[in-house]
Amino acid sequence: xxxxxxxxxxxxxxxxxxxxxxxxxxxxxxxxxxxxxxxxxxxxxxxxxxxxxxxxxxxxxxxxxxxxxxxxxxxxxxxxxxxxxxxxxxxxxxxxxxxxxxxxxxxxxxxxxxxxxxxxxxxxxxxxxxxxxxxxxxxxxxxxxxxxxxxxxxxxxxxxxxxxxxxxxxxxxxxxxxxxxxxxxxxxxxxxxxxxxxxxxxxxxxx
Amino acid sequence: xxxxxxxxxxxxxxxxxxxxxxxxxxxxxxxxxxxxxxxxxxxxxxxxxxxxxxxxxxxxxxxxxxxxxxxxxxxxxxxxxxxxxxxxxxxxxxxxxxxxxxxxxxxxxxxxxxxxxxxxxxxxxxxxxxxxxxxxxxxxxxxxxxxxxxxxxxxxxxxxxxxxxxxxxxxxxxxxxxxxxxxxxxxxxxxxxxxxxxxxxxxxxxx
Amino acid sequence: xxxxxxxxxxxxxxxxxxxxxxxxxxxxxxxxxxxxxxxxxxxxxxxxxxxxxxxxxxxxxxxxxxxxxxxxxxxxxxxxxxxxxxxxxxxxxxxxxxxxxxxxxxxxxxxxxxxxxxxxxxxxxxxxxxxxxxxxxxxxxxxxxxxxxxxxxxxxxxxxxxxxxxxxxxxxxxxxxxxxxxxxxxxxxxxxxxxxxxxxxxxxxxxxxxxxxxxxxxxxxxxxxxxxxxxxxxxxxxxxxxxxxxxxxxxxxxxxxxxxxxxxxxxxxxx
Numbered sequence: 001x002x003x004x005x006x007x008x009x010x011x012x013x014x015x016x017x018x019x020x021x022x023x024x025x026x027x028x029x030x031x032x033x034x035x036x037x038x039x040x041x042x043x044x045x046x047x048x049x050x051x052x053x054x055x056x057x058x059x060x061x062x063x064x065x066x067x068x069x070x071x072x073x074x075x076x077x078x079x080x081x082x083x084x085x086x087x088x089x090x091x092x093x094x095x096x097x098x099x100x101x102x103x104x105x106x107x108x109x110x111x112x113x114x115x116x117x118x119x120x121x122x123x124x125x126x127x128x129x130x131x132x133x134x135x136x137x138x139x140x141x142x143x144x145x146x147x148x149x150x151x152x153x154x155x156x157x158x159x160x161x162x163x164x165x166x167x168x169x170x171x172x173x174x175x176x177x178x179x180x181x182x183x184x185x186x187x188x189x190x191x192x193x194x195x196x197x198x199x200x201x202x203x204x205x206x207x
Numbered sequence: 208x209x210x211x212x213x214x215x216x217x218x219x220x221x222x223x224x225x226x227x228x229x230x231x232x233x234x235x236x237x238x239x240x241x242x243x244x245x246x247x248x249x250x251x252x253x254x255x256x257x258x259x260x261x262x263x264x265x266x267x268x269x270x271x272x273x274x275x276x277x278x279x280x281x282x283x284x285x286x287x288x289x290x291x292x293x294x295x296x297x298x299x300x301x302x303x304x305x306x307x308x309x310x311x312x313x314x315x316x317x318x319x320x321x322x323x324x325x326x327x328x329x330x331x332x333x334x335x336x337x338x339x340x341x342x343x344x345x346x347x348x349x350x351x352x353x354x355x356x357x358x359x360x361x362x363x364x365x366x367x368x369x370x371x372x373x374x375x376x377x378x379x380x381x382x383x384x385x386x387x388x389x390x391x392x393x394x395x396x397x398x399x400x401x402x403x404x405x406x407x408x409x410x411x412x413x414x
Numbered sequence: 415x416x417x418x419x420x421x422x423x424x425x426x427x428x429x430x431x432x433x434x435x436x437x438x439x440x441x442x443x444x445x446x447x448x449x450x451x452x453x454x455x456x457x458x459x460x461x462x463x464x465x466x467x468x469x470x471x472x473x474x475x476x477x478x479x480x481x482x483x484x485x486x487x488x489x490x491x492x493x494x495x496x497x498x499x500x501x502x503x504x505x506x507x508x509x510x511x512x513x514x515x516x517x518x519x520x521x522x523x524x525x526x527x528x529x530x531x532x533x534x535x536x537x538x539x540x541x542x543x544x545x546x547x548x549x550x551x552x553x554x555x556x557x558x559x560x561x562x563x564x565x566x567x568x569x570x571x572x573x574x575x576x577x578x579x580x581x582x583x584x585x586x587x588x589x590x591x592x593x594x595x596x597x598x599x600x601x602x603x604x605x606x607x608x609x610x611x612x613x614x615x616x617x618x619x620x621x622x623x624x625x626x627x628x629x630x631x632x633x634x635x636x637x638x639x640x641x642x643x644x645x646x647x648x649x650x651x652x653x654x655x656x657x658x659x660x661x662x663x664x665x666x667x668x669x670x671x672x673x674x675x676x677x678x679x680x681x682x683x684x685x
Binding site: 010020056062067077086121162 | 214215217218219221222223231234235236261262263274276277280283284286287296297298299324325327373
Binding site: 218221222224263273275278281283286294295297300303304305307308309310311315320321322327328336340341342343345346353355356363364365366368369370372373374375378 | 534542568573574582585592594595597618621624625682
């Protein structure tokens with residue numbers, strides 16, 4: 001029975017079309033045979049080790065675990081598909097970055113940072129890709145939508161949480177010399193602490 | 208290099224959504240590195256052995272090789288699908304509508320109208336659902352497939368012929384609210400609440 | 415500088431790279447490769463991006479921007495865009511005004527009291543440039559993350575199921591119609607959309623004809639094989655219109671041996 005649990009987990013992870021969470025994996029079993037979380041986790045660790053030398057890997061992303069082809073084989077495997085993977089334009093990536101790091105962000109917040117209007121198409125593409133969704137509306141005139149990233153975004157980019165994003169460059173790190181006041185005022189911002197950002201973005205909008 | 212070929216084959220067989228033939232496997236490689244048939248077959252045999260003790264197996268079917276879950280694990284794995292089906296996204300509905308109204312249409316036609324790329328997955332889902340099929344190929348470079356709706360599509364939506372759909376011109380002039388009315392004229396089959404449902408669920412998400 | 419002819423832009427940096435060659439001068443109107451400049455200018459994601467480019471490519475210090483030089487160069491670009499009658503986003507003009515304002519404030523004699531309160535007139539611009547640069551870098555960072563369908567592919571195995579079938583989502587027709595209406599609205603805004611307005615019965619017939627030809631292994635079909643007698647005159651007309659439409663799109667050929675004889679439909683098969 002010992003290997004049985006691991007085998008069932010392995011087979012299911014291969015058959016699933018989306019990542020599976022530990023709870024979902026537990027639910028594959030009838031109540032009386034259901035392994036506890038630790039047991040499942042141990043099996044997953046064992047599987048990760050087993051596949052270490054293989055061209056595929058078992059990784060954990062935001063919504064659970066999935067098997068995927070290791071990056072170094074991408075150039076061959078991608079030949080299976082005629083079309084090249086889509087290249088995303090800078091407008092889309094910058095908008096996505098602002099939403100990811102400053103969420104929840106309104107369109108105004110994004111425009112404020114980028115200095116140009118955000119096209120509806122960009123937002124629509126992000127929402128259609130299920131990378132971004134509306135999480136509410138800001139209580140200011142016009143009640144603009146507040147955008148945030150989704151679990152799908154994290155899954156797509158192989159991330160477990162937002163904290164796995166590359167840290168947002170500190171202003172100090174951008175090759176510049178000291179300039180007293182400005183530096184001090186802005187230097188405190190920390191990578192992904194939502195609280196901070198919310199405050200500062202509100203402050204910015206009201207300027 | 209010896210293991211490299213096997214690894215590439217293994218990775219590709221796991222990534223592919225359809226069985227891969229020996230020729231297709233050979234074509235993953237650039238001409239100068241392309242392994243011969245015997246080489247590929249040897250690798251496949253080695254892989255079959257490697258997976259003997261595992262819950263999945265590499266098998267040969269009519270159109271080629273694929274990994275599949277061993278039958279004895281099917282009863283557990285199938286629980287993955289016991290839950291509710293996922294909802295189709297906007298992209299799928301739009302693609303379906305464009306094929307219905309503009310058939311026979313190529314992928315390029317659809318992309319041109321939607322203004323965004325159409326994923327292979329969307330088309331595949333529509334074909335698997337038997338709502339859409341390939342009726343030919345356009346004689347232009349790349350010979351893109353021409354998609355059309357099927358009898359299955361008409362059946363599912365309770366239409367006798369495509370002409371039962373509201374004419375394009377009407378649809379273009381309509382405002383969203385009026386679509387419900389067309390629905391009434393057209394077909395008995397859909398309770399109006401559904402539209403409301405959709406609206407209210409959108410509203411809910413955005414809170 | 416006043417010596418320079420109008421079409422020479424006094425910048426150290428090339429205006430653009432075209433086929434790898436630096437493009438330093440704005441050529442005479444006749445010789446402007448129509449897309450080149452546009453492509454070049456389109457690579458900027460707005461006024462902040464353009465300013466950052468001007469600063470970085472001349473190794474200027476962002477914290478001590480020589481407002482005079484930058485303003486001048488910035489305005490040259492704007493004029494260039496206007497001369498080309500490019501659609502210029504309003505944001506570019508707003509930025510030009512802001513730069514001009516900063517420039518004028520920098521030229522005013524400094525008053526110590528004001529200094530305390532207002533600080534360097536450039537500070538707001540610097541803050542925005544820095545903020546933009548952070549996110550520009552962050553976007554590059556996100557682009558480099560390994561992602562599905564480019565760097566990674568799901569590894570899946572087929573599950574052959576006997577009885578259990580995967581339940582499929584239900585769709586209501588009105589959801590499809592609403593989706594389509596949305597597409598139409600968007601397409602109206604785009605210029606190059608191709609929405610054909612043939613009656614649907616013709617479109618449907620086109621699909622049916624193609625499907626039949628496709629399954630016919632290259633055989634010819636007679637005109638009457640595409641409709642039934644029960645469909646009557648209307649069926650013949652719809653079929654005929656569908657054939658003409660398909661023929662126009664080069665999807666099949668219509669052949670007739672002699673006048674008034676049987677009309678044959680021939681699939682186009684690639685050699």
